[in-house]
Amino acid sequence: MPLVVVAISVLVLLFLMTRLKLNGLVALLLVAVGVALVQGIPAAKIGDVLGQGVGDQIGDTLLVVGLGAMLGRVMGDSGAAQRIAGRLVGAFGPRYVQVAMVVTAMLIGVTMFYEVAFVIIVPVAFTIVRVTRKNLLWVGLPMSIALSTMHSFLPPHPGPTAVAATFHASVGHTLLYGLFFAVPIGAAIALVWPRLPFVRRMNPTIPQGLVTEREFEEDELPGLGWSLFVALVPIVLIAGAAVADMAVSDDDNPVLHAVDFIGSAPVALLLTLCLAIWAFGPRIGRSLDEVSASCVSAAKSMAMILLVIGAGGAYKGVLVEGGIADYIKDFTEGWNISPIILAWLIAAILRIALGSATVAVVTAAGVVAPLVAGSGVHPELMVLAVSCGSIAFSHVNDPGFWMFKEYFNLSVLDAIKARTTYTTVLAILGLGGVLAVEWALDALNI
Structure with a gap:
């Protein structure tokens, strides 16, 4: 039974990393090979599947995480991150x-995207931790929870947007309905979770190399205007492209193509990094050698993080190649329950089995699509149900889990305690939010 294979592989991975203290990269690759063999993937093909899984994952994250880390380190070494952090605290x-x-x-x-926003904000979170002497999770966990909520619940993020297209739902209405419960639920979990006893007992340190150890004097800090301007450039570029895509329906519009180009995450971050190199280098009297040293230091610190994230992609890849998604489709076919709950359950099961929220949400949409037309349920609510289910139970087969673990310098067990629990509660409360919106719409005859 494929789901048993997934469960056993997770237990083996935990044993390798917690009891044997095996490096995450090696443990993930060993388990991925074992799952591939058990699932009947031909031995000659396993190497290609692992390589494709790593490539798919690193292809999505290498430039974003790498450029984001360099940008954060350049801002940190110049004092810009400290300036922004000080103003937020003030x-x-x-x-x-x-x-x-x-x-x-x-x-x-x-x-x-979660990953893009994470690498932009996390240097500020690290600096706030250093300035205020707060626990790293006390500051960083609310940020991660809020980003997870926005990314998984709402368009224009890729999963919900793809499902909206499958269900022929209005992206605007989906966003409107989702905001009613995503914001309060996300904010509540973000503020409650760091206060839970099992989280407060964790006291991780900031990973070395990702933030400067220097504390600047007030007269050494760059101006707030330049610091905020550089920090906001990628946000404006990426957000502007997303809004333009939603507002303009003409795919052949050359202006839209140009906006999409400069608003793609890698290009936006590259342009911002070039701006930061000048703004926090020669403009304030720092040499290009000093700024380049900041970039090199950030790249070295990111090497193992990227390798572990890539290995997580390899593990996910063999699960997908092994046909687990098809098994779950057959397993859930014919369940006679509420379409909203069914959509949520299928997405949650796929998320647990496959790890990737985007894969789970798109696959679940294909399973649930035939129900939408005849169910009488607003298609926008079906989109939100699938999206909420896809965030549940992030664990060791989710590359995002490893990004969270490595940036917050946690053990595997502590990462499970912190991230797996909050994603699961978000998913359950999100389902409650969808059902509440359905009740309100029915009561208002909308």
């Missing part, structure tokens, strides 16, 4: 620094 006060992180993450995360 505006909200040390007591409400979590609120500052939630507000920032939700505003940025509405239109930006």
Whole structure:
């Protein structure tokens, strides 16, 4: 039974990494090979499947994570990150620094991928931790939860947008309905989770090399205007492209093509990095050698993180190649329950088995699509049900899990305690939010 294979592989992975203390990259690749053999993937093909899984994952994240890390380090080594962090702490006060992180993450995360927004905001979170002496998860976890909520629940993120197209749902209405429950649920979990006893007992340190150890004096810091301007450039470019795609229906519009080009995450981050190199280098009297050293330091620190994320992609790849998605389609066929709950359940099961939220949401949409037309349920609510289910139970077969673990310098078990629990609760409360919106729409005869 494929789901048993997934469960056993997860247990073996945990044993290798927690008891035997095996490196995450090696453990993930060993388990991926084992799953491939058990699932009947031809031995001659396993290498190609692993390579494709790594390539698909690294292809999506290498440039974003690498350029984001360099940008963050350049801003950190120049004092720009400290300037922004100091202003956030000054505006909200040390007591409400979590609120500052939630507000920032939700505003940025509405239109930006989780990974992109994460690498842009996390240097500021690291600097706030260093300045305020707060626990890393106390500051960083609310940011991650808020970003996860925006990314998984709402268009224009890729999963919900793809499902909206499959169900012929309005992207605008889906976003409107989703905001009613995504914002309060995401904010509540973001503020509650760091206060839970099992999370408060964790006290990880900031990974070395990702943030400067230097504390700048006030007169050494660059101006707030330039610091904010550089930080906001990728947000404006990426968000602007997302809004343009939603507002303009003419795919042949040359202006739209240009906006999409400069608004793609790698290009936006590359342009911003070039701007940062000048703005926080020669413009303030730092040599290009100093700025280049910051970029090199960030790249070295990211090497193992990227390798582990890539290995997570290899593990996911053998699960997909092994036909687990097809098995789940057959397994859930004919279940006689509410279409909304069924859509959520199928997406959640696929997420648990395959790891990738995008793969889970797109596959679940294909299974559920025949139900939409005859169910009488608003297609926008079906989109939200599938999207909410796809965030559940992020664990070791999710490359995003490894990004979370490595950036917050957690053990595998602590990452499971922190991330797996919050993603699952978000998914369950999200389902409740969808059902509540359905009840309200029915009551209003909409």
